[in-house]
Amino acid sequence: MDAEKQKAEEGRQIKLIRDSLPGVHQAIRERAAVEGNDVYATVRRGLRGEPDCFYAFEGGRIVGTPFATTVTADLAAQIVQFGATFLFMLAPTARKDAHGPD
DSSP states (O other), X not given: OOHHHHHHHHHHXXXXXXXXXXXXXXXXXXXXXXHOTHHHHHHHHHHTTOTTTEEEEETTEEEEOOOTTTOOHHHHHHHHHHOOXXXXXXXXXXXXXXXXXX
């Protein structure tokens, strides 16, 4: 996909999140309020197809790229078995004020 089409698709998915995935949208905003704008960059990486960055679903809509390396079959089964209003997965971001483990 060329850069222009990729940018358009990214914009379409961001609009989808804002308009149709309110729980996911709120979770992104809350995380960004704590961790900073790197959260938005990580979301965009997932929207562009980079695995293990950002993946979410809500109301039958799916955005991002699946986490291939960190979601076990057991976790996936529990999500399906117990249901969820929405699922929001985001790779850890580097916090600018981090000084190591507490």
